[in-house]
Amino acid sequence: MATSLAPPTTSGHEPDTRAPRLRAWPYLPWLLPLGLLLALVLVYPLVEIIRLSFTDASLVSGEPYDVTVDAYRSLVQGSDFRETLGTTFVFVLFSTVFQILLGFAAALLVHGAERRGLRGTVLTRTTVMTAWAVPGVIIGVIWSLLYQETESGILNYGLSLIGFSGQTPFLSDPELALTSVIVANVWRGTALSMILCYAGLKTIPEDVYEAARIDGAGAVAALFRITVPMMLPILLTNLVLVTVETFNTFDMVLSLTGGGPGNATTVLALDLYDQMFRQLNLGRGAAMAVVLMLINVVMIALYFRLVERTERTASR
Secondary structure, X not given: OOOOOOOOOOOOOOOOOOOHHHHHOOOHHHXXXXXXXXXXXXXXXXXXXXXXHOEOOOOOOOOOOOEOOHHHHHHHHOHHHXXXXXXXXXXXXXXXXXXXXXXXXXXXXXXXXXXXXXXXXXXXXXXXXXXXHOOHHHHHHXXXXXXXXXXXXXXXXXXXXXXXXXXXOXXXXXXXXXXXXXXXXXXXXXXXXXXXXXXXXXXXXXXXXXXXXXXXXXXXXXXXXXXXXXXXHHHHHHHHHHHHHHHOOOHHHHHHOOOOXXXXXXXXXXXXXXHHHOOOOHHHHHHHHXXXXXXXXXXXXXXXXXXXXXXXXXXX
């Protein structure tokens, strides 16, 4: 009688009957809940904002909304939105430049003091990080006290001690208010820039600086020929992070000036907040949110393009 050549199966060696796709993606059961959570809290609100931007939805009228492009048309044709964009770009430009420069300078000082074995570097880094950890609303309140336009105002009192008479209208003068907001934002954002630059300085081998000193290179030559080229990827990352964060800043401006006087300090993120949550104009506010999102996407795309070009140049 013919017998089967297949080995008998036991309960401990049963054939693998799992789906091929599950075997090919063993992490799928773990990533699926995370994907669903991201879709719920990120993708759905994004799609809903884009949908609302093509409507005239408003919580004031209470009437059913219509599908239209009037929100985008009003942004393109309205002079108030162009003025807001101009204010925003001035705010972002000067805030970003000074945050990166001051952060880089502070990182160089802390790193140089650490290399010389000076004490207090840890305390300095901790103190600087405090500005970044404090919420933007609190920072706005603190700087409003500093800018107070009375005799008890801290900055006005300090200026009077060095011979400046009168009270400087830091926040009530339309031409000076934006500068005052930029100064407060630079103070806030320099901390993050310093930490990123400090981390980049720690990655540069000390042997490179030692070889440069042996070759007779001074501090300035070492800075521009060694430090800056080797830190270029960190500086690019710093540039994008600071720029995107500054474009999305509104909490500090809200508590400091509220966008005033007039619209002198109304940046795009603050105008978006005002349209959505004060005027309850969902369609126009959603259109502003889409514009702000596109600006951020363009900044990130430029960052990846610069990084790719830098890596291609370095590999040659």
